Amino acid sequence: MNxxxxxxxxLSGILFSISMVNAQVYVEKQTRHRFAxxxxxVDYQTNFGGSTQFIDPNGELERLDLGSLHRPRFLIGGxxxxxxxxxxxxxxxxxxxxxxxGQEISYLSGVETVxxxxxxxxxxxxxxxFLGVSIAPFYYEQRNSNLENGNGPELNxxxxxxxxxxxxxxxxxxxxxxxxxxYGNEQRYYISKTDEINIKTPPxxxxxxxxxMLETTGSAERSWxxxxxxxxxxxxxKEKKLDNFFIGGGLSSSFWIGNSSxxxxxxxxxxxxxxxxxxxxxxxxxxxxxxxxxxGSFRPYSSSxxxxxxxxxxxxxxxxxxxxxYLFDYxxxxxxxxxxxxxxxxxxxxxxxxxxxxxxxENKIGYGLAFGWDIRPNRLQKWILRTSLRWYPDxxxxxxxxxxxxxxxxxxxxxxxxxxxxxxxxx
Numbered sequence: 001m002n003x004x005x006x007x008x009x010x011l012s013g014i015l016f017s018i019s020m021v022n023a024q025v026y027v028e029k030q031t032r033h034r035f036a037x038x039x040x041x042v043d044y045q046t047n048f049g050g051s052t053q054f055i056d057p058n059g060e061l062e063r064l065d066l067g068s069l070h071r072p073r074f075l076i077g078g079x080x081x082x083x084x085x086x087x088x089x090x091x092x093x094x095x096x097x098x099x100x101x102g103q104e105i106s107y108l109s110g111v112e113t114v115x116x117x118x119x120x121x122x123x124x125x126x127x128x129x130f131l132g133v134s135i136a137p138f139y140y141e142q143r144n145s146n147l148e149n150g151n152g153p154e155l156n157x158x159x160x161x162x163x164x165x166x167x168x169x170x171x172x173x174x175x176x177x178x179x180x181x182x183y184g185n186e187q188r189y190y191i192s193k194t195d196e197i198n199i200k201t202p203p204x205x206x207x208x209x210x211x212x213m214l215e216t217t218g219s220a221e222r223s224w225x226x227x228x229x230x231x232x233x234x235x236x237x238k239e240k241k242l243d244n245f246f247i248g249g250g251l252s253s254s255f256w257i258g259n260s261s262x263x264x265x266x267x268x269x270x271x272x273x274x275x276x277x278x279x280x281x282x283x284x285x286x287x288x289x290x291x292x293x294x295x296g297s298f299r300p301y302s303s304s305x306x307x308x309x310x311x312x313x314x315x316x317x318x319x320x321x322x323x324x325x326y327l328f329d330y331x332x333x334x335x336x337x338x339x340x341x342x343x344x345x346x347x348x349x350x351x352x353x354x355x356x357x358x359x360x361x362e363n364k365i366g367y368g369l370a371f372g373w374d375i376r377p378n379r380l381q382k383w384i385l386r387t388s389l390r391w392y393p394d395x396x397x398x399x400x401x402x403x404x405x406x407x408x409x410x411x412x413x414x415x416x417x418x419x420x421x422x423x424x425x426x427x
Contacts, residue, residue, distance in 0.1 A: 039174065041075045041211025043090065047202035054103050054191055057146050064103060066202060069096045071108060075211055076415065080333070083121035086130070089113050089414050102145045107201055110137035110275055111253055113414065114163060122169045132163045137255070137275045138182065140201050142191065149353070152191060153271040153307035158255055159184045172213045180205040190269040193308050233379055242288035242379055244423060248386065250416030252280040254301055254409045262403040273303035273314055280413050288379060292325040293336070299411070315347040316407060322370045337371040340390060348397050348405045360397055368392040382423045386416045
């Protein structure tokens with residue numbers, strides 16, 4: 001048995017064991033401490049449909065239908081609004097390939113962020129339908145053994161496919177069957193440096209998943225309802241003891257917006273850089289009266305693209321400063337927004353058939369916007385979970401006049417753990 005599949009089976013067993021000792025809590029009453037529950041799990045995904053073309057040994061175009069590929073994914077997310085909403089990310093654990101007629105092809109959805117709505121909330125021993133949409137980077141790569149340097153570009157585009165299905169809840173376990181429709185599945189693709197065709201990536205994806213819900217904030221509910229938490233909050237606020245340093249850690253993904261003008265003019269057969277996954281580390285200070293954060297962050301990442309003997313790589317090392325203000329508090333769901341600035345060390349490298357053409361390092365100051373939300377049942381929490389996005393609209397390396405390599409990104413950190421070390425010693 002494949003080691004990765006074995007790991008998925010073991011993980012499923014662990015999650016099932018955990019689920020036996022955790023109960024669903026938001027059904028009993030709807031309070032701010034039961035607004036959201038963390039969930040973890042795995043799913044099995046397969047796809048249907050799709051077709052492409054390729055150049056045969058005689059230089060003629062041939063059609064090829066795409067077969068179904070199968071992959072497990074790790075899921076992490078949370079139910080919100082007392083069981084009416086579900087937000088999670090799906091992380092592929094395998095990248096299978098389809099081989100036929102001298103072609104080696106891979107096609108899959110990348111790290112997908114799913115937003116689902118339940119008209120009737122999730123409840124124990126009941127089947128509930130859902131509708132939703134996801135932010136899904138789709139990848140497609142075709143290698144042709146009939147051509148010298150026949151490795152095609154890795155097509156990556158972010159779509160907003162629709163999803164629907166049913167969820168069955170048993171205590172803290174969630175079993176789900178879902179179908180995703182990627183309506184934007186027709187794309188342009190270079191099957192050589194000069195030949196561009198229409199391909200159809202798979203339009204339908206079937207998912208079967210198992211997850212567990214874990215309660216992380218219910219222990220603070222009693223002190224909130226008795227008024228003790230409010231009294232302590234007011235007391236500590238007057239003494240300026242709710243102003244605290246914090247540290248944070250998580251994983252971010254960086255989505256590249258648009259293509260680089262240098263590639264559009266010189267390397268049209270190259271696709272945009274693929275989504276990058278990176279560590280997201282932060283340290284900051286929270287001001288209670290103003291209800292805002294000043295946050296320093298560090299994020300390193302890289303990405304690459306290649307096709308038909310051309311290879312490009314980009315790297316970024318970013319040290320940033322953000323000032324974010326909380327807007328309101330809806331039952332512990334607390335959104336924020338604010339400006340950011342960063343000092344960035346950028347790199348662009350390129351080679352053509354093994355010969356280096358560009359090797360450029362450049363230091364830049366970047367500007368953008370940070371926004372997101374915290375799950376914060378009260379201001380006494382020693383740790384919280386944060387979801388954040390950063391938008392950089394204008395960051396690039398200039399190669400020639402009016403030819404740039406773009407670093408315009410949207411960074412998405414779905415779950416970051418924020419810890420207030422000083423609060424462990426104070427209360």
